[in-house]
Amino acid sequence: MTTQTRKAREVAEREELLIDLAIEIIEQHGFAQLTMDKLTARSEYSKGTVYNHFSSKEDLWCALCARGLRIQRSMFGKLAQFQGNSREAILALSFGYELFTLCYPTLTMVSLRVMSPAVFEKASPARIKVLSETEDEMVQMLKGMIEVAMDKGELSRRYQDNLYQITFAIWAMSFGSVTIMRNSTPAPCLERIDHDSAVLTNASIVLDGLQWQPYSWEFDYHASWQRIAKEMFADELAQLSQRS
Amino acid sequence: MTTQTRKAREVAEREELLIDLAIEIIEQHGFAQLTMDKLTARSEYSKGTVYNHFSSKEDLWCALCARGLRIQRSMFGKLAQFQGNSREAILALSFGYELFTLCYPTLTMVSLRVMSPAVFEKASPARIKVLSETEDEMVQMLKGMIEVAMDKGELSRRYQDNLYQITFAIWAMSFGSVTIMRNSTPAPCLERIDHDSAVLTNASIVLDGLQWQPYSWEFDYHASWQRIAKEMFADELAQLSQRS
DNA sequence: ACATTTTTTGACGAATCGTCACAAATTTAG
């Protein structure tokens, strides 16, 4: 079955290439300019071939979204090796998520757009399966950290009956903070908060609320935040500051 | 200047009518089916007239979003009269926001879609101004509650230097929770949490983290949640349960 | 009653989506 696998690999490679081109289009001309015709024109294939990969425009969006989730997963994997107490490990994840949105604003915006039943209905089932599986892998990583923290006695057992509720709280706060800060309408109140530390502050509030020790007043988590940046993401941050 | 004001009123009324029709279209045929042509066809006016109201499709979206914010503001105003301690008052706001997303899923979806620079760039400045002003009014209400709570000694002064950070934390958590729960891809982990109490739980975590007393273990906020439902939104909830 | 200004109209061009009959390439069979 070598020809089978070779063919399949070629198709997969072409799909990655098409996704790269789609991202290029968005970054150069904006989200609205991503059309199937333009993607076709930029590739060396024809419309029919592009439609062989993506059953619809919405399916293409989901493919972009899946790419974003894959990048996030790899960042999370890297972060899991961070040396520190269990609370710092969670902060590292929040840091990673915010950094992702800064490094890949395009993919972030796409994810936001994709989050709607209307899109899921038009995307292919296979694509949606990949999406939810990748997302779940990350949730499982987070859940693992929570279990470890509880075993070590650093996290209160008050919510032990539904660990998923804890993952949800952390996830919702990170997502909400970043999404409002980066995508919302220019609201006066948003100008009054410190964008650099807002995610750290909000994460700290949640972790304090979960009675996850050491509390924010017992430990210098600002130092942790900076250590995460320096030890885990020196490259990404250098690249980011160079860009702006 | 009676003719002037009469004319202006007629225009405003027609605009509200057009927005009603747009919502009808979305609810009957889905978001993607809302086109300027269809809106024109459903109205008794012509395309040019519709474009006199909404400079572009994006501007129409923002108008829908503004309608949603106006409804939220009126719900918030009603909630501000809720009798209870200062923490319960904040819970009432969270309750109101969740109820809004349940009562008006269409407008909620629109708000999510609108949150992107690409849309704001194509919308008219006047429309955006209305949006950010309405949003700010609600933030100010929230801020007022925070100040009262601090004065009464129910809320720790630890974050008193940037009250907006507190409003942001509460807002981000409510928004994040509701958005992920209602719009996200069907993730396995989401099926494991109790959708009815997730917003209350998450809000409680944040308020505990802010050291907002009485703490969640000192007071029965589930009872408050039900009281808010019964005293403030009996009508809306009855209507809602009847629908499903 | 007539001129001027404002509002409304709908046909139009450009651009987009997704399809499908056909062409090219690849695989299989003899």
Add this chain to the structure above:
DNA sequence: CTAAATTTGTGACGATTCGTCAAAAAATGT
């Protein structure tokens, strides 16, 4: 190695959609 069968790729096409604009209709002022 050749021919049939199957898979893969092509791009013209119909159906929609967006936003514009010259011309018509209505409203206003004199």
